[in-house]
Amino acid sequence: MRAMILAAGRGERMRPLTDTTPKPLLDVGGEPLIGWHLRKLAAAGICDVVINHAWLGEQIEAVLGKGTAYGLHIHYSAEGIALETAGGVAKALPLLGDEPFILLSADIYTDYPYERLVIAAKRLADSPNQLAHLVLAPTDRYQLDFNLDEQGLVRSDGSPRYTYANLAVLKPELVSSVSAGQAAKLGPLLHVFASQGRISGEAYTGAWLNVGSPADLAEARAAACH
Numbered sequence: 001m002r003a004m005i006l007a008a009g010r011g012e013r014m015r016p017l018t019d020t021t022p023k024p025l026l027d028v029g030g031e032p033l034i035g036w037h038l039r040k041l042a043a044a045g046i047c048d049v050v051i052n053h054a055w056l057g058e059q060i061e062a063v064l065g066k067g068t069a070y071g072l073h074i075h076y077s078a079e080g081i082a083l084e085t086a087g088g089v090a091k092a093l094p095l096l097g098d099e100p101f102i103l104l105s106a107d108i109y110t111d112y113p114y115e116r117l118v119i120a121a122k123r124l125a126d127s128p129n130q131l132a133h134l135v136l137a138p139t140d141r142y143q144l145d146f147n148l149d150e151q152g153l154v155r156s157d158g159s160p161r162y163t164y165a166n167l168a169v170l171k172p173e174l175v176s177s178v179s180a181g182q183a184a185k186l187g188p189l190l191h192v193f194a195s196q197g198r199i200s201g202e203a204y205t206g207a208w209l210n211v212g213s214p215a216d217l218a219e220a221r222a223a224a225c226h
Contacts, residue, residue, distance in 0.1 A: 001121055003046050003102035004092055005037055006166075008054035008082040011107070013213045022056040024106035025063055026217060029224025032063065033211060034106040036224075038070040044114040046102065050075045050095045054082035085186035089170070090178035098172060100124045105166035109220040110208040112167060121169045124200075131193050133169040134201040136162035137208045145187070146194060146201065154201040156191040162201075164190070165208055 011018035017026060024034035031039075034051075041049060049072050053060045057078055067074035077092040089096075089103065100121040102114070112135060120133040134154055136146055144160035164187070174193065178184045193199050211220050 001046060001099065001101065001118060002048045002050060002096050003041050003104070004050040004052070004089065004096060005034060005104055005106050006052060006085055006088055007034060007060060007106040008052045008057070008079050008088055009107065010055045010082065014217065017214065017217075018055070020056075022053070022059055023211070024053075025059060026211075028109065028211075028217070028220050031224070033109065033220070034060075034064070035070070036109065037104060037106065038064070038067070038072060038074075040114045041102070042071045044118050046072070046114075046118070048073045048075065050077055050092050051106075052077040052079055052083075052088040052092055054079040081183075083181070083183045086175050086178050086184040086189055087182050089186070090175045090182065090184070091180050093172050093175070093180070096172060100169050100171050103168045103170050107211045108166050108209065109211055109223060110165070110167070110204075111206050112165070112204050112208065116202075117167065117169055120200075120202075124169050124171065127200075130198055130200060131171050131174045132190065132199045134190070134199060135165040135167035136201050136203050137165040138203055138205060139163055139208070142210055146190075148201050148203060152200050152202070153197050154190075154194045154199040156194045162203060165204060166210070167204075 007024040011023035142163045147155040
């Protein structure tokens with residue numbers, strides 16, 4: 001099983017810190033922000049990780065290398081110009097294979113156990129009609145995206161109660177409509193397939209933070225010290 005970490009964003013709200021350092025490499029508790037994810041993926045039994053990058057991507061490759069320090073094999077998908085979330089995934093598909101894979105954003109901080117994503121991926125592989133499994137966060141700090149029904153299916157109708165936590169398992173087919181090199185966002189695709197009942201989900205009430213601004217970074221650093 002493979003995982004992909006989305007790390008191509010410019011980090012506009014984090015400027016000026018991200019003028020010289022890509023956001024995934026910002027220090028959080030003595031570890032690059034992306035390093036927390038790499039360690040958690042390795043602990044969950046993942047061996048191969050794909051990282052896409054655009055802005056200052058050469059720094060990411062220089063710092064993380066081939067992943068040896070994390071007990072991983074890291075493969076890079078360099079974009080030049082960022083292709084957004086779905087576009088980044090579509091370009092990286094040759095590195096991800098044909099099976100369900102874990103997808104997460106580099107710029108979150110969470111104590112969610114990634115072992116649960118491994119279990120979800122195995123369950124997704126045995127569910128022909130399903131295309132994804134999403135982790136959702138109940139929060140009033142960010143845009144609300146989805147609901148969960150009684151069967152554990154993600155829904156996009158009604159008044160949304162959860163934000164997409166940027167943690168998921170995807171089948172490659174979910175981005176089949178996106179051409180390699182095409183810029184496209186993941187959100188619209190998730191809404192389409194959620195409306196068809198083809199995405200399962202879970203609500204996570206533990207620690208989760210979208211590290212988008214200097215204030216968020218300070219909060220993540222404080223959490224990492226506890």
